[in-house]
Amino acid sequence: MPAGLGDRRRFTAALLGRTVAPEPFDPPARVVRGVLVDISPHLLSLATPHGDERFVLTEATGFWRGTGSGFSDLRPGQDVIVRCVPEAASVAERVWSGLARATGVIAEVDEDILRVDTGHDREPVTVVIPYRASGRMQVRHPRLEPGYLFDAVGLWDDGVLQALLPATSQPHYPAADAPRRPPVRSAAHAIAGMVSWYDPARGGSPHANPMGLLGGLAYPALDRAADCGAVCDRATGCAALPLLSLGATVGLVNQCTGESAILPVVACGAAVSHFCDRCVTCDSPARGRIAQLTLASFIALGGRPEAGCFNATLTVG
Template sequence: MSVDVQERRRFTAALLGEDAAPPPSGPAPQVVRGVAVHITAHMLTVATLDGEERFLFERTTSFWRGRDVGPEDVRVGDDVLVRCGGTGRWVVDRLWAQLGRVTGTIVSADEDAVVVDPGHGRPRAVAVIPYRSSGRMAVRHPVLEPGYLFDAVGVRERGTVHTTVPVTTQPPRPAARMPRRPPARRVPSAQSGIVTWYDPAFGRAAHTDPRAHACGAAYPALDPGSDCGPACDRSEPCLPLPLLSLGATVAVRNDDTGVSGVYPVLNCASAAARFCDRCREASGDASGRLAELTLPAFTALGGRPEVGCFAATMEAG
């Protein structure tokens, strides 16, 4: 969390009380991100912000690198995200390598690649659709043309994301032609919907960049008069969300696992406001995106990054 965000939380708590700005959850000790420096069939060594750490594999440990793989498919130099099992920190339950995600509005398309605008404040991203996953992608994202929404998870390779899993079903019309949503008459204190994830470090230098380890949220309804900024491109969210500022906190509960946390708002999630989708593997029928958690926070609440979302209940401070 930046100093500015910390100061904002203290100011809000002093002005409105601690209930308006509860202290955020710290990093989960069971979730570790870094760069793989050594790997065998039974052990992994990861370079992290705190130095090298070693982890053990069991027969039940699962691995993902664009698809379910074995430890032999994880490479030295990979950006790895580790979630340990139980209350310990040394035995790996699940490992993800080279995770990448592209979410936003298609700007251009050329054969097997699309350029996507993820909203102001984030650089444009390139999603490559390999032939082996093109059938699955075409079912969920049939129109790869400018103006249509795109959201998929895959493997980062040389500055692009080779997508393998479509997170959502693409709406049937361009984002600019989506029906206007009526203004909300009432904003509930607790809201049900879905939560997704994003990587504030964009897959870069996971062992040296503090952004790769941040526990926070990007929010789709930032105050347009201040925190959204002059280049604000957010639209009316699918859900009746309250306006928040950077530094505000949101309490998020994963409705599938029951695990919850409190996270500061670190960034804008303007693209999330354009999606009114459901999480295909979540229980219940909640729809609409409440927030995007950073990758470590999403994983700490029991989320599966390759699925891309979970059903959640969120309460804004």
């Protein structure tokens, strides 16, 4: 947890009790991120901040670098994330390389290049849609124009996101013309909805950016008067979420796998407050995004980043 946020949680726990602000509890799955050193059909070696680590590859190990990938698509020097088999910390269950995502509002369009505003507290992302992915992207994102929502998963290419997979279906209206929804006042103990992910390190290895393995989530209903700030650009989401502050902790259960964790709120999730979609993974009727997990927490809780989302239950207090 970033400096200062842990102190907030401890102060809240001392004031209101540990049940209101419990200690963060990580998911059981081991997630490792580093720079690829070497790979063979049976062994993968990563340079991590803790030194070189080796992982056994089996016939069941899955790979993702774009679409239809295998171990031969990975090259030394690439940013790689490994999720290990829960009962075997050195056996790779799944391996991802070069993961990238842009979620937000299209700010500018210059021919085939987009600039996507990903929230008031984050840098915009430059996006290019390769020809091989243009068909599937156009089906679910027909209006690549300023003001429209955009959400896609792809690969980093020298700081530019090569968008390969649409992560949702774009609404037919600009974000500014979304139906007005009254503020919600939720007293619910548990809230069901969709969670997505973002990468705080934007493709950087943990050596260059320690945020690459940050655990926690960005929350789309931070208090405007405090943590969201004067330049807050969040909307009134369609999920009935209570107001929280940075440093708060929430319980999260993946409805598809049953994996759970207690995670800290580490950032503002203003970008996802504009989306009123639903996740078809482990189908649920609930609409609205209740959290934007860091990439490491999303994978550790059983999510597949290329799918873009999973359905979850979020517990406050």
